[in-house]
Amino acid sequence: MRQVEAFRAVMLSGGVTAASAMLNISQPSVSRLIADLEHAVGFSLFERRAGRIYPTAQAHMLFDTVRRSFVGLDLLDQAARRIRAHPVGTVRIAALTAIAATVLPPVIARFRERHPDVRLTVEALGQRAIEDRVFLSQADLGIGVAAPPRDGIRVTPLVSADYLCLLPAGHRLAAKDSIALADLDGEEFIGPMHEADALWDGIDAALAAAGVSVRRRLETQQSQALYAFVEAGLGVAIAEPFSARLFTRLGLVVRPIAPPIAYSFVMLEPDIGPTPDIVAGLAEDIRAAARACLDQAEPSQARA
Numbered sequence: 442m443r444q445v446e447a448f449r450a451v452m453l454s455g456g457v458t459a460a461s462a463m464l465n466i467s468q469p470s471v472s473r474l475i476a477d478l479e480h481a482v483g484f485s486l487f488e489r490r491a492g493r494i495y496p497t498a499q500a501h502m503l504f505d506t507v508r509r510s511f512v513g514l515d516l517l518d519q520a521a522r523r524i525r526a527h528p529v530g531t532v533r534i535a536a537l538t539a540i541a542a543t544v545l546p547p548v549i550a551r552f553r554e555r556h557p558d559v560r561l562t563v564e565a566l567g568q569r570a571i572e573d574r575v576f577l578s579q580a581d582l583g584i585g586v587a588a589p590p591r592d593g594i595r596v597t598p599l600v601s602a603d604y605l606c607l608l609p610a611g612h613r614l615a616a617k618d619s620i621a622l623a624d625l626d627g628e629e630f631i632g633p634m635h636e637a638d639a640l641w642d643g644i645d646a647a648l649a650a651a652g653v654s655v656r657r658r659l660e661t662q663q664s665q666a667l668y669a670f671v672e673a674g675l676g677v678a679i680a681e682p683f684s685a686r687l688f689t690r691l692g693l694v695v696r697p698i699a700p701p702i703a704y705s706f707v708m709l710e711p712d713i714g715p716t717p718d719i720v721a722g723l724a725e726d727i728r729a730a731a732r733a734c735l736d737q738a739e740p741s742q743a744r745a
Contacts, residue, residue, distance in 0.1 A: 443474060444474045444475070444477050444478035444481065445478065445507055446464065446474075447460060447464065447470075447471050447474035447475055447478070448474075448475060448478055448486065448500075448503070448504070448507065449504070449507050449508070449511065450463045450464050450471070451471065451475065451487070451494070452496060452500070452504045452507075456493070456494065457471045457472055457475075457494065475487065482503070484497075484499050485497055485499070486499065486500040486503070487500060530559065530560070531559070531560045531561070531562060532559060532560070532561050532562075532581050532582070532719060532720060532723065533561075533562045533564075533574075533579065533580045533581050533582075534561065534562065534563045534564070534580060534581070534582050534583070534584070534723075535563075535564045535566050535570070535571045535574040535575065535579075535580035535582075535583045535584070536563065536564070536565060536566070536571065536583070536584035536585075537565070537566070537567070537568070537571070537584060537585055537586070538565040538566075538663055538664070538665060539664045539665060539681050539683045539684050540584045540683060540706070540731070541563055541564075541565040541584075542565070542665065542684070542687070543683040543684055543686070543687065543734055544584075544683060544727060544730045544731050544734050545563060545727070545730075547730055548723070548726045548727050548730045549561055549563075551726060552723060552726070555722075556719065559719065564580070567662065568585045568586060568588060571583040571584070571585045571709065572585065572588070572591060572594060572709065575594050575709045575710065575711055576591065576593045576594055576711070578711045578713065580711075581710070581711075581717075581720050582708060582709070582710060582720055582723065582724060582727075583708065583709035583710070584599065584706070584707075584708055584709070584727065585706070585707060585709060586704055586705065586706055586707065587704070587705040587706070587707050592712075593711065593712050593713075594709050594710070594711070594712055595709065595710045595711070595712040596707050596708070596709055597707065597708050597710075597724070598705065598707055598708075599705075599706040599707050599708050599727070599728055599731055600705075600706050600728065600731045600732055600735065601703055601704070601705045601706070602681065602682050602683070602703065602704060602706060602735055603682065603697060603698065603701040603702065603703050604643070604644065604679050604680060604681060604682065604698060604701075604702045604703070604704065605679070605680060605681075605682045605685055605695045605696065605697060605698065605738070606620040606625070606677065606678075606679055606695070606696045606697070606698050607667070607668060607671040607677060607678045607679070607680055607685075607688075607693060607694070607695055608620075608671065608677050608693070608694040608695070608696065609671055609672065609673075609674045609675075609676075609677070609693065609694070610692040610693065610694060612677065612694065614677070614696070615694045615696075617696060618696070618697075619696055619697045619698065619699040620696045620697070620698050620699070621698070621699055622647060622648060622651040622653050622698065623651060623653060625648075625653055625655055625677060626653050626654055626655070627654065627655070627656070628655050628656070628676065628677050629655075629656050629658070629675070629676035629677065630655035630656060630657050630676055630677055630678065631657075631659045631660070631661070631667055631670050631671060631675060631676040631677065631678040632644075632645075632655070632657045632659070632660050632678070633645070633660065633661070633662060633667070634660045634661065634662045643702050643703075643704050644679045644702065647679075647702045656676075659675060659676060664680045664681050664684055665684050665687075667680050668680060668684050668685075668687075668688045668693065669688070671688075671693060672688055672691050672692070672693040679698065679702065681704075682695075682735055682738040683731075683734050683735070683738065685738035686734070686737045686738050695738070706731065708724055708727065708728075
Protein backbone atom coordinates (compact mmCIF):
# COMPACT_ATOMS: atom_id res chain seq x y z
CA MET A 442 0.00 0.00 0.00
CA ARG A 443 2.85 2.38 0.76
CA GLN A 444 4.30 1.72 -2.70
CA VAL A 445 0.94 2.59 -4.28
CA GLU A 446 0.72 5.78 -2.20
CA ALA A 447 4.17 6.81 -3.44
CA PHE A 448 3.19 6.11 -7.04
CA ARG A 449 -0.03 8.10 -6.67
CA ALA A 450 1.83 11.02 -5.11
CA VAL A 451 4.36 11.14 -7.95
CA MET A 452 1.60 11.02 -10.58
CA LEU A 453 -0.39 13.76 -8.86
CA SER A 454 2.54 16.04 -8.07
CA GLY A 455 4.64 15.44 -11.17
CA GLY A 456 7.91 14.55 -9.49
CA VAL A 457 9.74 12.77 -6.71
CA THR A 458 10.59 15.97 -4.81
CA ALA A 459 6.98 17.14 -4.66
CA ALA A 460 5.79 13.63 -3.81
CA SER A 461 8.22 13.40 -0.88
CA ALA A 462 6.83 16.66 0.49
CA MET A 463 3.26 15.40 0.01
CA LEU A 464 4.01 12.17 1.90
CA ASN A 465 6.40 13.80 4.39
CA ILE A 466 9.18 11.29 3.63
CA SER A 467 12.60 11.64 2.01
CA GLN A 468 13.18 11.64 -1.74
CA PRO A 469 15.27 8.44 -1.60
CA SER A 470 12.39 6.75 0.23
CA VAL A 471 9.99 7.70 -2.57
CA SER A 472 12.43 6.46 -5.22
CA ARG A 473 12.87 3.17 -3.37
CA LEU A 474 9.11 2.65 -3.05
CA ILE A 475 8.64 3.31 -6.78
CA ALA A 476 11.43 0.85 -7.62
CA ASP A 477 9.86 -1.78 -5.37
CA LEU A 478 6.47 -1.24 -7.05
CA GLU A 479 8.02 -1.57 -10.52
CA HIS A 480 9.57 -4.86 -9.43
CA ALA A 481 6.22 -6.05 -8.04
CA VAL A 482 4.15 -5.20 -11.14
CA GLY A 483 6.83 -6.34 -13.60
CA PHE A 484 7.09 -3.27 -15.84
CA SER A 485 8.59 0.22 -15.77
CA LEU A 486 6.45 3.06 -14.49
CA PHE A 487 8.70 6.00 -15.26
CA GLU A 488 11.38 6.92 -17.75
CA ARG A 489 14.34 8.92 -16.47
CA ARG A 490 15.54 11.64 -18.86
CA ALA A 491 17.76 14.63 -18.10
CA GLY A 492 17.20 14.37 -14.37
CA ARG A 493 13.40 14.18 -14.64
CA ILE A 494 10.94 11.31 -14.65
CA TYR A 495 8.13 10.80 -17.13
CA PRO A 496 5.24 8.32 -16.69
CA THR A 497 5.12 5.45 -19.16
CA ALA A 498 1.93 4.42 -20.96
CA GLN A 499 1.62 1.54 -18.50
CA ALA A 500 1.89 4.02 -15.61
CA HIS A 501 -1.07 6.00 -16.93
CA MET A 502 -3.11 2.81 -17.27
CA LEU A 503 -2.26 1.75 -13.73
CA PHE A 504 -2.98 5.22 -12.36
CA ASP A 505 -6.56 5.10 -13.66
CA THR A 506 -7.20 2.10 -11.41
CA VAL A 507 -5.30 3.59 -8.47
CA ARG A 508 -7.26 6.83 -8.74
CA ARG A 509 -10.59 4.99 -8.61
CA SER A 510 -9.48 2.91 -5.63
CA PHE A 511 -8.62 6.04 -3.66
CA VAL A 512 -12.01 7.71 -4.21
CA GLY A 513 -13.55 5.88 -1.26
CA LEU A 514 -10.67 6.87 1.01
CA ASP A 515 -10.94 10.51 -0.11
CA LEU A 516 -14.67 10.51 0.66
CA LEU A 517 -13.96 9.00 4.07
CA ASP A 518 -11.51 11.79 4.78
CA GLN A 519 -14.03 14.41 3.64
CA ALA A 520 -16.72 12.88 5.86
CA ALA A 521 -14.39 12.96 8.86
CA ARG A 522 -13.54 16.60 8.18
CA ARG A 523 -17.22 17.46 7.85
CA ILE A 524 -18.05 15.82 11.18
CA ARG A 525 -15.13 17.57 12.89
CA ALA A 526 -16.18 20.95 11.53
CA HIS A 527 -19.60 20.93 13.23
CA PRO A 528 -21.34 22.05 15.36
CA VAL A 529 -18.70 24.77 15.67
CA GLY A 530 -16.70 26.55 13.02
CA THR A 531 -18.14 27.66 9.69
CA VAL A 532 -21.26 26.67 7.75
CA ARG A 533 -20.88 27.29 4.03
CA ILE A 534 -23.87 27.92 1.74
CA ALA A 535 -23.87 28.10 -2.06
CA ALA A 536 -27.16 29.43 -3.44
CA LEU A 537 -28.76 30.92 -6.52
CA THR A 538 -28.51 34.70 -6.41
CA ALA A 539 -32.28 35.15 -6.14
CA ILE A 540 -32.43 32.80 -3.14
CA ALA A 541 -29.41 34.37 -1.47
CA ALA A 542 -30.90 37.87 -1.71
CA THR A 543 -34.49 37.08 -0.70
CA VAL A 544 -34.85 33.85 1.27
CA LEU A 545 -31.61 33.79 3.23
CA PRO A 546 -31.50 37.17 5.04
CA PRO A 547 -34.18 36.36 7.67
CA VAL A 548 -32.83 32.82 7.99
CA ILE A 549 -29.34 34.13 8.70
CA ALA A 550 -30.69 36.57 11.29
CA ARG A 551 -32.35 33.73 13.20
CA PHE A 552 -29.28 31.50 12.79
CA ARG A 553 -27.02 34.15 14.34
CA GLU A 554 -29.29 34.41 17.37
CA ARG A 555 -29.16 30.64 17.92
CA HIS A 556 -25.50 30.14 17.04
CA PRO A 557 -23.58 33.34 17.76
CA ASP A 558 -20.20 31.58 17.62
CA VAL A 559 -20.70 29.96 14.21
CA ARG A 560 -19.66 31.82 11.07
CA LEU A 561 -21.76 31.64 7.90
CA THR A 562 -20.42 32.11 4.38
CA VAL A 563 -22.81 32.57 1.46
CA GLU A 564 -21.80 32.37 -2.19
CA ALA A 565 -24.32 33.54 -4.80
CA LEU A 566 -23.68 31.33 -7.84
CA GLY A 567 -25.21 29.68 -10.88
CA GLN A 568 -26.52 26.13 -10.84
CA ARG A 569 -23.41 24.41 -12.16
CA ALA A 570 -21.11 26.22 -9.75
CA ILE A 571 -23.39 25.31 -6.83
CA GLU A 572 -23.24 21.64 -7.76
CA ASP A 573 -19.45 21.81 -8.05
CA ARG A 574 -19.07 23.44 -4.63
CA VAL A 575 -21.24 20.77 -3.00
CA PHE A 576 -19.60 17.90 -4.88
CA LEU A 577 -16.14 19.06 -3.76
CA SER A 578 -17.37 19.55 -0.17
CA GLN A 579 -16.63 23.27 -0.46
CA ALA A 580 -20.22 23.98 0.58
CA ASP A 581 -22.20 22.31 3.37
CA LEU A 582 -25.50 23.24 1.76
CA GLY A 583 -26.44 24.20 -1.77
CA ILE A 584 -29.70 25.73 -2.98
CA GLY A 585 -30.56 25.37 -6.64
CA VAL A 586 -33.06 23.87 -9.05
CA ALA A 587 -33.90 20.26 -9.78
CA ALA A 588 -31.41 18.80 -12.25
CA PRO A 589 -30.28 15.34 -13.37
CA PRO A 590 -28.79 13.41 -10.40
CA ARG A 591 -25.06 13.60 -9.85
CA ASP A 592 -22.95 11.13 -7.90
CA GLY A 593 -21.64 12.52 -4.64
CA ILE A 594 -24.54 14.93 -4.11
CA ARG A 595 -27.56 14.29 -1.87
CA VAL A 596 -30.71 16.16 -2.96
CA THR A 597 -33.86 17.01 -0.96
CA PRO A 598 -36.88 19.05 -2.13
CA LEU A 599 -37.10 22.69 -1.14
CA VAL A 600 -40.24 24.04 -2.81
CA SER A 601 -42.03 24.01 -6.15
CA ALA A 602 -42.66 27.50 -7.48
CA ASP A 603 -44.61 28.99 -10.37
CA TYR A 604 -42.85 31.51 -12.56
CA LEU A 605 -44.36 34.99 -12.81
CA CYS A 606 -44.87 37.33 -15.73
CA LEU A 607 -43.13 40.66 -15.14
CA LEU A 608 -44.60 43.83 -16.65
CA PRO A 609 -43.53 47.48 -16.51
CA ALA A 610 -45.91 49.87 -14.76
CA GLY A 611 -48.72 50.95 -17.10
CA HIS A 612 -48.26 48.04 -19.51
CA ARG A 613 -51.33 47.05 -21.55
CA LEU A 614 -51.42 43.59 -19.91
CA ALA A 615 -51.30 44.92 -16.35
CA ALA A 616 -55.11 45.03 -16.19
CA LYS A 617 -55.33 41.25 -16.56
CA ASP A 618 -55.50 39.02 -13.47
CA SER A 619 -53.32 36.39 -15.14
CA ILE A 620 -51.26 36.21 -18.29
CA ALA A 621 -51.50 33.53 -20.95
CA LEU A 622 -48.40 32.88 -23.02
CA ALA A 623 -50.37 33.86 -26.12
CA ASP A 624 -50.76 37.34 -24.61
CA LEU A 625 -47.01 37.82 -24.99
CA ASP A 626 -46.99 37.26 -28.75
CA GLY A 627 -45.10 40.09 -30.43
CA GLU A 628 -43.93 41.64 -27.15
CA GLU A 629 -40.44 42.95 -26.47
CA PHE A 630 -39.31 40.04 -24.32
CA ILE A 631 -36.32 40.19 -22.01
CA GLY A 632 -35.21 36.62 -22.16
CA PRO A 633 -32.92 34.36 -20.24
CA MET A 634 -29.75 33.52 -22.11
CA HIS A 635 -30.17 30.42 -24.26
CA GLU A 636 -26.95 28.98 -22.85
CA ALA A 637 -27.96 29.71 -19.25
CA ASP A 638 -28.44 26.92 -16.73
CA ALA A 639 -31.43 24.78 -15.74
CA LEU A 640 -33.22 27.63 -13.93
CA TRP A 641 -34.45 28.93 -17.30
CA ASP A 642 -35.06 25.80 -19.36
CA GLY A 643 -38.81 25.67 -18.72
CA ILE A 644 -39.39 29.20 -20.03
CA ASP A 645 -37.92 28.55 -23.47
CA ALA A 646 -39.72 25.22 -23.70
CA ALA A 647 -43.09 26.75 -22.77
CA LEU A 648 -42.81 29.59 -25.29
CA ALA A 649 -41.83 27.17 -28.04
CA ALA A 650 -44.67 24.75 -27.20
CA ALA A 651 -47.21 27.60 -27.28
CA GLY A 652 -45.91 28.83 -30.63
CA VAL A 653 -45.38 32.30 -29.20
CA SER A 654 -43.13 34.63 -31.15
CA VAL A 655 -41.45 37.38 -29.15
CA ARG A 656 -38.85 40.02 -29.96
CA ARG A 657 -35.80 39.11 -27.93
CA ARG A 658 -33.05 41.71 -28.08
CA LEU A 659 -31.90 41.66 -24.45
CA GLU A 660 -30.83 38.60 -22.47
CA THR A 661 -29.31 37.92 -19.07
CA GLN A 662 -28.69 34.86 -16.93
CA GLN A 663 -29.40 36.64 -13.63
CA SER A 664 -33.05 36.98 -12.63
CA GLN A 665 -32.57 40.09 -10.51
CA ALA A 666 -31.00 41.91 -13.45
CA LEU A 667 -34.00 40.76 -15.50
CA TYR A 668 -36.38 42.26 -12.91
CA ALA A 669 -34.46 45.55 -13.03
CA PHE A 670 -34.59 45.67 -16.83
CA VAL A 671 -38.38 45.20 -16.81
CA GLU A 672 -38.79 47.86 -14.10
CA ALA A 673 -36.84 50.23 -16.36
CA GLY A 674 -39.42 49.66 -19.13
CA LEU A 675 -37.16 47.66 -21.45
CA GLY A 676 -39.69 44.88 -22.03
CA VAL A 677 -41.63 42.06 -20.37
CA ALA A 678 -40.25 38.84 -18.93
CA ILE A 679 -40.94 35.55 -17.20
CA ALA A 680 -38.90 34.89 -14.07
CA GLU A 681 -38.59 33.12 -10.74
CA PRO A 682 -40.99 34.54 -8.10
CA PHE A 683 -38.63 34.95 -5.14
CA SER A 684 -37.48 38.42 -6.19
CA ALA A 685 -40.99 39.74 -6.85
CA ARG A 686 -41.59 41.33 -3.45
CA LEU A 687 -38.39 43.39 -3.77
CA PHE A 688 -39.34 44.89 -7.13
CA THR A 689 -43.09 45.39 -6.69
CA ARG A 690 -42.11 48.13 -4.24
CA LEU A 691 -40.66 49.97 -7.23
CA GLY A 692 -43.89 49.74 -9.22
CA LEU A 693 -43.12 46.64 -11.27
CA VAL A 694 -46.25 44.56 -11.99
CA VAL A 695 -46.22 40.78 -11.48
CA ARG A 696 -48.96 38.44 -12.66
CA PRO A 697 -49.37 34.66 -12.53
CA ILE A 698 -49.13 32.72 -15.76
CA ALA A 699 -52.03 30.52 -16.85
CA PRO A 700 -51.47 27.66 -17.26
CA PRO A 701 -48.60 27.82 -14.76
CA ILE A 702 -44.95 27.21 -15.58
CA ALA A 703 -43.50 25.54 -12.50
CA TYR A 704 -40.03 24.53 -11.44
CA SER A 705 -38.75 22.57 -8.46
CA PHE A 706 -36.10 24.10 -6.23
CA VAL A 707 -33.93 21.78 -4.16
CA MET A 708 -31.27 21.67 -1.48
CA LEU A 709 -28.01 19.84 -2.08
CA GLU A 710 -25.47 18.35 0.31
CA PRO A 711 -22.25 16.41 -0.05
CA ASP A 712 -23.23 12.74 0.01
CA ILE A 713 -20.69 11.90 2.69
CA GLY A 714 -21.59 10.99 6.24
CA PRO A 715 -24.61 12.11 8.22
CA THR A 716 -26.02 15.62 7.95
CA PRO A 717 -24.76 17.62 10.95
CA ASP A 718 -27.60 18.77 13.22
CA ILE A 719 -26.70 22.41 12.69
CA VAL A 720 -27.00 22.02 8.90
CA ALA A 721 -30.24 20.05 9.17
CA GLY A 722 -31.79 22.79 11.32
CA LEU A 723 -30.64 25.45 8.88
CA ALA A 724 -32.15 23.54 5.96
CA GLU A 725 -35.54 23.34 7.68
CA ASP A 726 -35.52 27.07 8.36
CA ILE A 727 -34.63 27.76 4.72
CA ARG A 728 -37.52 25.56 3.57
CA ALA A 729 -40.00 27.50 5.74
CA ALA A 730 -38.57 30.84 4.63
CA ALA A 731 -38.82 29.87 0.95
CA ARG A 732 -42.51 29.07 1.34
CA ALA A 733 -43.09 32.36 3.18
CA CYS A 734 -41.25 34.30 0.48
CA LEU A 735 -43.43 32.78 -2.24
CA ASP A 736 -46.60 33.49 -0.27
CA GLN A 737 -45.60 37.16 -0.19
CA ALA A 738 -44.86 37.16 -3.91
CA GLU A 739 -48.21 35.78 -5.02
CA PRO A 740 -50.93 33.76 -3.23
CA SER A 741 -50.74 30.02 -3.79
CA GLN A 742 -47.21 30.20 -5.16
CA ALA A 743 -45.66 27.69 -2.75
CA ARG A 744 -46.30 24.00 -2.93
CA ALA A 745 -44.51 21.45 -0.75
